[in-house]
Amino acid sequence: MASKQVPNALSLPPKWINMYGDFITKNQSSVTQIESALRSLTYIIPGRFRDAELASESLHSSIQLLSMYHDTLLTRAISKLPGMPHQQSPHNRYTKFWTQRSKFYRRIATLLSMIQYTELLWEMMAKRRGEKIRWRIVVILELVKAFCRLCLLRITNSRPLVTPPLPEREVIPEEASQEEEELEEGWTEQRIREPKEYKMKRTGLRLPTLPNPGDISNYLLSKVLTADDIKAPNTLLNQVNGSAQVAEWLHILQPVVYALAMARSRDKKNWQPWLLALSIEYAARQLRKDGLRTTALEREQWGKRGWAMGWWAMRGAFYENVTKGFLHSxxxxLPSMISGVLDDYLYLWDGYYFSTSSN
Structure with missing residues (x-):
């Protein structure tokens, strides 16, 4: 009797995982709304309560990791839908290509994403053991992230890094979900009787159904193929060489240099680490090439890096000497409710390196 119960017990966890995956797939919109609500809650109360900062940040990191797992489940479900007529973004086409082609890319990209979601939590735990341990953990995490990015650069044959390195969540079309439900409930006969196309009497040719008159523009645009739509996924980013490759290395190594400089500096108001790191990032932007062959995905990623440079106003000496005084005043x-939320964020920005990290 006992020998029969052991295999049954071992088979339960995979069964529960499959049931959970089916539930997430069939209730995508509800799950996404719950994730957004919980994530917004952690943004509104970021300390984040000072004394309970670890509990609050643990909740935030757990939501991010769970959301990443849900993305994997939904991507797997979408790939199984036959002939799904949906248009993917260049970012998703590119990252899906590499995650499916290379297991090493998928593992490294997953590790990098997990570190980015939990790095502030690691810093909070390390800070409780002293500033020396805290900065040691910060430098180690930046070194691991730089190693992961160098591996991704190598795997993709010297193509620029993309943010995020994994595919973003896609919405399962409601039409596909409705068709699956109707098939399960035995409504196929009714759908067969519905006219889908018109057959011409004399020639026997079949004409597709016409779109809604009020939505003709969107219908026509959905049928148009752009240059990026017909490109192979790996050609959505050009290979970098020469000065452009040096620019990518500088972009990857800049956070490590800044973390080391901040760990060695005893004065938060010291401008040297801030100017050094910003100079490296600026040099990286100047060395990259904007040629005629620049793709839409490259322009999108460099636009993200440009906006991310705005975080330098919240870091290091610039924050301590300029931004901090302005925000506190x-x-x-402000009204007490708004100032309370801002004060919680100021508490994070004042004391933690990764609270304003853009990499």
Whole structure:
């Protein structure tokens, strides 16, 4: 009796995982709304309660990791839908190509994403053991992230890094979900009787159904193929060489240099680490090439890096000497409810390196 119960017990976890995956797939919109609500809650109350900062950040990191797992389940479900007529973004086409082609890319990209979701939590735990341990953990995490990015650069044959390195969540078309439900409930006969196309009497040719008159523009645009739509996924980013490759290396190594400089500096208001790291990032932008062969995905990724440079106003000496005083004085003039949320964020920005990290 006992020998029969052991295999049954071992088969339960995979069965539960499959049931959970089916539930997430069939209730995607509800799950996404719950994730957004919980994520917004952790943004509104970021300390984040000072004394309970670890609990709050643990909740935030757990939601991010669970959301990443849900993305994997939904991507797997979408890939199984036959003939799904949906248009993927260049980012998703590119990242899906490499995750399906290379297991090493998928593992490294997953590790990099997990570190980015939990790095602030690691710093909070390390800070409780002292500033020396905290900066040691910060440098180690930046080194691991740089190693992961160098591996991704190598795997993709010297193509620029993309953010995020994994495919983003896609919405399962409602039409596909409705068709599956109707098939399960035995409504196929009714759908067969519905006219889908018109057969011409004399020639026997079949004409497809016409679109809704009020939605003709969107219908026509959905049928148009752009240059990126017909490109192979791996050609959505050009290979970098020469100065462009040096620019990519500088972009990858810049956070490590900044973390090491900050760990060695005893004065938060010291401008040297901030100017050094910003100079490296600026040099990386100047060395990259904007040729005629620049793709839409490359322009999108460099646009993200440009916006991310705005975080330098919230880091290091610039924050301590300029931004911090302005924000604290602004907080004193705001209503108590708004100033309370801002004060929680100021507490994070004042004390934690990864709270304003853009990499």
């Amino acid at each position: 602004t907080s004193e003039r």
